[in-house]
Amino acid sequence: MTNKNHKVEHDYDVVKNVKEIKLKKDYTFFNQNPFFKLGSFFVVILIKIFVYFIYGKLFSGLRIRGKKNLKHLKKDRFILVSNHVHVLDAIWLGSLIFPRKIYVTMLQSNLGLPYVGNILRIAGGIPIPETKEHMVHFLDELKTELSKKTPVLVMPEASIRPYHVGIRKFLSGAFRFAADSDAKILPFVYVYKKPNFIQKIYSKKPRLHLHILEPVEVIQGETRQKTYALTRDKVHQIMSNYFNEHSDLKEENYETKSND
Template identity: 80%
Template sequence: MADNNKKVDHDFQLLKNVKKVKLAKDYNFFNHNPFFKLLSFFTVLLIKVLVFYVFGVIFRGLRIKGKKNLKHLKKERFILLSNHVHVLDAIWIGSLIFPRKIYVTMLQSNLGLPFVGKILRVAGGITIPETKELMVHFLDELKTELSKKTPVLVMPEASIKPYHVGIRKFLSGAFRFAADADAKILPFVYVYKNPNFIQKLYKKKPRIHLHILEPVEVVLGETKQQTLTLTKNKVHQIMSDYFNKHSDLKEENYNEPQKLIESNKRFTKARRALLEVLKDRHLTFKEIYEELSKKGYTNISTLYNNLQFFLDNNLIIKINLDGVKYYDLGLDNPFHDHDSHLHMVIKDEDEYNPTIKEIDYPEIYDAIKSHPVFKHYDIEYIRILVSASPSKHKHK
């Protein structure tokens, strides 16, 4: 029998130095007790006055754009997403939507924070459980709440990085919730604005503005994993594009690969043909040349130069396998569909002609990203090379 109390490899980093909290098997994730709901209402009302208006709007210069998109919350079920740039950013979103009820996901360990844990719970925090048994129970309750058109806010970047410029890599939990509950996604993007003349006299940090974008539907793939990946990539691209268009502080070299590809001067027909040949394939130089020759591109010197051009710009990478070089599209290449690499080299009887298969399972990357050893780092990409051969053992 499977151990239902085994730890879940979910997508949220664990907090340390807090009191450990164990949830009962019948734990009520969404408390509907009338007294609790009344207490929650007045708690959020107080938070809206003090934290949203006084601290946010008056002292931090918080401004809201796109309020009209909140009307969608009345009609359909939604998972709300936002970049995580301030300790109060989730509270500001909840206060903005108030008096409409909203739930905000949080770590189970947050309940162990002295006093704050109870406030978070009363204010609408819902705990992400750490056991598989409770996770099943949690997902069932989550679907029920979403069916009532009660929005749930998730921070897909997981950890707070104050005033980070740009949208960081997303974990998959929020998109799994949306797909399982047949919910749409409503993105919220915090952008930065430079202080005006008067504010420069007393402000060192940029002003924070909150923009509410149009709803995004889950992108259905052939498999559940593909659905999560396609949806995550689509939402991340939308939020990244929006941030870099509307924020006064922008990411350096944002979308340079796309700009390079869109440049008619540097992106010739021969270079486009080279990228098209490598799409979803891993080829040696000889194999690339043979494929391009079929398209009429037979100049070896041009191929050498184009390969080096793409290698220098991180649009193509090399995979060294037993002394043989294979070429693949880089993670920064818009022609590439994935945001991380896991290559499995399958060696059958013919070891001189192995099969290179690209694996895309978000939970593998998320488990690595959430490991404590990386907690002080922002992972830009993950490349893993696994050598394998077909199992000779029969599995029942």
Template identity: 30%
Template sequence: MTEEGRKTEAEEAAGEQPQRRKGTAERMWAPIKLHLDEDYQYMTKNVFLRFLYYFAMFVGMPFAYLFFKIRWGFHVIGKENAKLVRKTSAITVANHVHNMDSPMLTYVFYPSAPYFVALKHNFEAFIIGGLVRVLRGVPLPSDLKNFERFFEQMNDTLQNTTRKVHIYPEAEISPYCKGLRKFKNGAFHFAVKNDVPVLPLTFVFPKKNKINLIVGKPVYLKDVPGTEGLKEPKQTVLMCRYVKEQMQKMIDDYYGGLK
């Protein structure tokens, strides 16, 4: 692939970055700033971080899952669908509706959590930033030069491993929002580019201050009507639209069943 081609692809995906917001993590004390440069490993292979990850998953997360169950009545519906992508890499997407929805998502894949793409300030918040990094957080760069490296490492992970990468297509959190907001195309760009499935997940609220997670069936590009023979940008748009429709149906069916 030519340098010009790589730049074009990176620009397309970079255009899907969420706008900067004043979220919870950004309002927290950030004593150490994260510097992204040409040597930064987005999908880290650091042995010490791997040790901390497995320590957190096997020692800490079982207590966290118990807390989620007691505090929010957390329950997963359709967890068996995650097994359909167990032997392949995949993009996972979900509505972003709770401050703890990222660690909740890890329960679906336990003990092999997906990488979570998150805004840079989530890695700079005191204590929380370290936990985000340990639990496979991946910072989203804001400049084109670093995004090209991010893009290459994402491709390598999706093409050469069975890892999952989670991206919130709504980009911003909206606590306890029952409807889907506008989706950005970035997650689906990576899925189409690397020919990997998208696993849709939706958070729903059975009652006030309670939360469940529904795992849908994986969506492959071949499942999306009208994509055959189209160029990648158009396939990406159609994939985004189709997955959002499937997620909306999951939500509608759930709330319809509560009536």
């Protein structure tokens, strides 16, 4: 699962004093403690008010499209996937789905971030383990949560690249989780919209709109690895095409690709 020769870019590389994190042998990834869950509920309420509504929707111009597709979360188990273009994109997505519980996978090293690490964990952040031993427990707990129809968000691009135009290459982890847990994939795509006259006064950056697409089922291949790859490539194609069709900013070679 983890390539030891390749270090995934940290979402918060500019942050200093990041502690090195080593998980305990019996680490619980999906905390079932009722007090932890209660604390998580209130933390997410505050996040939804201040980070989602005030900063996201009022100040940053965040808009949501395709909310009708959230109804699918009630019927099946889902792995959610999204492009990773803003430091708050996963938080906005989770706040949108609240009060339905959602878990968000993150780098294990994120737990070492001063203050932020604890907040992310309480709000529903699940560290992706770096050892095979922990990965076995992680996958078992993941299957249990998905069986309860609790959605889990995975960023298949892995690292953040602020305001990147287009959908970057996907890692296979999200699609492995879906295939091995008999889950479907619900894609979310952040697209860019040009700021209006008033918005240009305080920010020149494009506005982010979050679009929710139709569910995608796992494509079965001849082997497990083939299944992961086929599903990954299919979802990437769907999200990439959707981004270029609906975003005001498009990949430079999009027209060439479309005509091939």
